[in-house]
Amino acid sequence: MLGLEQVTVRYGSTTAVDEVSLEVGGDAQVVALLGPSGCGKSTLLRAVAGLEPLTSGRVLLDGADLARTPTHRRGFGLVFQDGQLFPHRDVAANVAFGLRMARWDRRARQDRVAELLELVGLAGLGARRPGELSGGQAQRVALARALAPRPRLLLLDEPLSALDRELRDRLTVDLAAVLRATGTPALVVTHDHAEAAALAQRVAVMDDGVLRQVAPPRELWRRPADARVAAFLGFGLVVDAHVRAGVATCALGAVAVDAPDGPARLGLRAESVVLRPAGVAADVLAATPQPDGSSRLRLRLGALELDAVADEPPAPGAQVRVGLVPRRVAVLAG
Numbered sequence: 130m131l132g133l134e135q136v137t138v139r140y141g142s143t144t145a146v147d148e149v150s151l152e153v154g155g156d157a158q159v160v161a162l163l164g165p166s167g168c169g170k171s172t173l174l175r176a177v178a179g180l181e182p183l184t185s186g187r188v189l190l191d192g193a194d195l196a197r198t199p200t201h202r203r204g205f206g207l208v209f210q211d212g213q214l215f216p217h218r219d220v221a222a223n224v225a226f227g228l229r230m231a232r233w234d235r236r237a238r239q240d241r242v243a244e245l246l247e248l249v250g251l252a253g254l255g256a257r258r259p260g261e262l263s264g265g266q267a268q269r270v271a272l273a274r275a276l277a278p279r280p281r282l283l284l285l286d287e288p289l290s291a292l293d294r295e296l297r298d299r300l301t302v303d304l305a306a307v308l309r310a311t312g313t314p315a316l317v318v319t320h321d322h323a324e325a326a327a328l329a330q331r332v333a334v335m336d337d338g339v340l341r342q343v344a345p346p347r348e349l350w351r352r353p354a355d356a357r358v359a360a361f362l363g364f365g366l367v368v369d370a371h372v373r374a375g376v377a378t379c380a381l382g383a384v385a386v387d388a389p390d391g392p393a394r395l396g397l398r399a400e401s402v403v404l405r406p407a408g409v410a411a412d413v414l415a416a417t418p419q420p421d422g423s424s425r426l427r428l429r430l431g432a433l434e435l436d437a438v439a440d441e442p443p444a445p446g447a448q449v450r451v452g453l454v455p456r457r458v459a460v461l462a463g
């Protein structure tokens with residue numbers, strides 16, 4: 130179990146990481162660190178790896194302080210965005226690198242390399258050079274290399290972000306399966322919501338060096354801590370509502386929510402709002418076609434402007450009736 134206790138990293142007058150406390154392992158085997166560019170995600174990961182000195186705070190592994198343990202003695206596996214494979218060694222030698230360092234004997238190395246290449250779906254490619262691999266294959270090799278010496282923790286910094294969307298979606302599924310299969314605790318830095326939700330049991334939202342919220346993905350997207358976290362998670366609009374007996378009433382009508390009676394704030398994204406024959410009237414300001422044939426609408430409803438999705442695109446200037454989809458509406462916690 131990795132434990133961060135009030136970890137702070139400063140560069141001169143910039144506080145890149147500000148008193149972050151977090152646990153990785155146990156029932157949160159994979160934790161995703163999600164946040165906008167420049168919020169301090171990479172700095173935190175580098176601090177855990179021992180590549181960045183802490184200004185204050187502690188990094189603990191199974192209760193032991195790592196302050197005096199250099200990077201190569203921490204037993205962590207690292208994977209970066211661009212793989213950073215050794216270009217002059219073949220795939221098998223890349224995967225075997227950590228095993229050589231740890232003085233595994235030849236036979237054990239060969240077996241482990243074969244096992245890892247199989248695990249990441251590259252069996253038979255051991256003799257290839259990195260230059261002969263696709264981007265996706267190279268990232269799989271980087272993952273195999275990091276996992277080979279049975280690390281105590283995996284640190285992944287945007288491991289899939291250099292890949293195109295389709296490949297990335299496929300590799301996300303594979304990466305989740307590999308992490309589950311090996312049971313290795315992992316801290317994954319990403320700015321991709323779908324990737325965070327697919328990989329992690331817990332998502333930590335970081336902003337301006339501070340952890341704003343740590344929660345399982347489902348809970349995070351249903352109950353963001355505040356308007357700032359909600360906005361980062363894609364809830365572009367926050368509306369006031371009143372809850373009674375599990376039903377919230379707001380400018381967009383009534384919607385079932387899991388919240389106590391009283392005032393509440395609802396986070397809405399385009400997918401939260403759909404056309405409903407008996408819904409609330411709104412004017413269409415614009416309709417943008419989506420790749421799947423649906424449309425994204427910009428609507429005006431009284432003083433509000435909001436986004437919605439529609440299967441059939443209405444003409445700009447038309448009036449539509451809209452309502453809310455319960456499971457796509459967030460209730461802000463604060």
Ligand SMILES: Nc1ncnc2c1ncn2[C@@H]1O[C@H](COP(=O)(O)OP(=O)(O)OP(=O)(O)O)[C@@H](O)[C@H]1O
Pocket residue numbers: 140143144145164165166167168169170171172173320
């Ligand atoms: N070596 C450094 N010296 C000075 N400032 C740095 C250094 N590394 C990072 N910073 C600053 O610390 C802050 C956090 O940077 P960091 O790279 O951790 O963010 P990030 O969330 O990983 O961003 P991105 O998603 O763009 O990679 C930024 O303001 C950055 O400019």
